[in-house]
Amino acid sequence: MSQFILEFIQQIINGLTLGSIYALIAIGYTMVYGIIGMINFAHGEIYMIGAYISIVVIAALAMIGITALPVVLLLTLLMTIIITSLYGWSVERIAYRPLRGRHRLVPLISAIGMSIFLQNYVQIAQGARDIAMQPLISGGWRFGDAGGFQIYVSYMQVIIALVTLAFMILLSLFILKSRVGKASRAVAQDREMANLLGIDTDQIISITFVIGAALAAVAGLLVGLYYGIVNAYIGFIVGLKAFTAAVLGGIGSIPGAMLGGVLLGLVESFSSAYLSTEYKDVVAFSVLILVLLFRPTGLMGKPEVEKV
């Protein structure tokens, strides 16, 4: 195979890895937007907290002598999801619920405040410097001629793709089939009507924040394991990228967020490879601007219906 094709395939693999992370986080933006029509700008920080919590949990497990890799991963995943979800739940209770029914800008500003608060809170609790994480899973497969370009797929990349896929399937089943999933779609379509039929909409909104936070926690854990370095600011840029992914897919649409995440990951990966790594953010945010200019409803979004 020619070198060009091999490099191309490598970029697709890298893009899918990155895109999986964006997709996991983008779902939190899109679900919250779908249900209460606000952008939760503290969501990137929830992801960052997820990454920190996973490091703390791994360290704690090592301290009590649990080192078997599958056990460590499973317990870390579980604990990270639970604790991060509690953060997501609290953020909604503290920063958004008291402001419900106010002008749209009010919870938006509250969200930005929450985001700044969480960044500083983590710096005080964990220190301002980068924290490095010991790589738990290293290695991978190489394909191609030993002399020429080789495609490299790390085990971690495969894990990221598979875990993301599994959570996407779980989420889709939950939303489509479960009782709470149906109620959450009803609340997203007409909150007042759902309320008048006996659905506790506040409870459904809380569940939405918890689901968003749980998926962001999975992303945080995966990124921690993949890059091995976290700091209190990783939520900012990744949060904006995931938000871009949600807008690209059509904000409010869950399949849209999945698609948007993967597409944005691919765009970034290709632009790093064929333009310049320095321009990858420029390209990603140009996508945001272009979507907002030419297709504000995104790829899978429906045109906004004015709510009565």
Next chain:
Amino acid sequence: MTTNAVALLSVENVGMQFGGLTALEAVSFSLNEKKIVAVIGPNGAGKTTLFNCLSGFYQPTTGRVMLDGRAIDKLPSHEIARAGLVRTFQNIRLFKQMTVMENLLVAQFTRSDNRLWAGLLNNRHYREKEETVKREAIYWLERMELTPFANREAGNLAYGQQRRLEIARCMATAPRLLLLDEPAAGLNPNETVALCQLISDLRNDHGVTILLIEHDMSLVMEISEEILVLDRGRPIAWGVPAAIREDRAVISAYLGEECL
């Protein structure tokens, strides 16, 4: 006005103000179980405001609303619905992007198992409840002649079918009191006749009490056992259809003083 110790709904001196505007003032009446009662009045009389106060959409500024002896005027809408009072809207408000079946299932949210974990564990108790919920939805599909459209998106139904689905969705919550806000609006004469029949069947077969707002006077006169007349936010008459038809205050409210 009927005063009875076992009234299903009793509205006591309810008033609603928006800033300086009085939309409702001193509205009192009570409804016995299994009655069909209409609320009529000229445009802007406060009929829909009254419905909004009863269903928890607004909190009345004064007065009390009792459902089966329990004050509901301070409760959030979902608790009022769980207490047995549900409503429809003038402009149909279905979950348009959900299927007809899903609309009927989601209305039974409170009846299916409340514990989050039960669904994950999928135990027998949970499955039985889910079965009941599904049976109930199927019953209402049949009853409203919507079975062929069960898996269609609700927004794609014909107008008359959407009206029926909206009523079915309310009935799926097993209400004791059903508020219908202009159920005949936009229906053709045949559909209106069918609606009349449906409303009295719902009362007879399911024991539900019905309070409805309607402009179609032939429908109002035919099905309601009693009528409440509002004008400019105040109740001006209450009685059986024949009496309301002759009531001078009512005629003057509708037609103006000089026509008498």
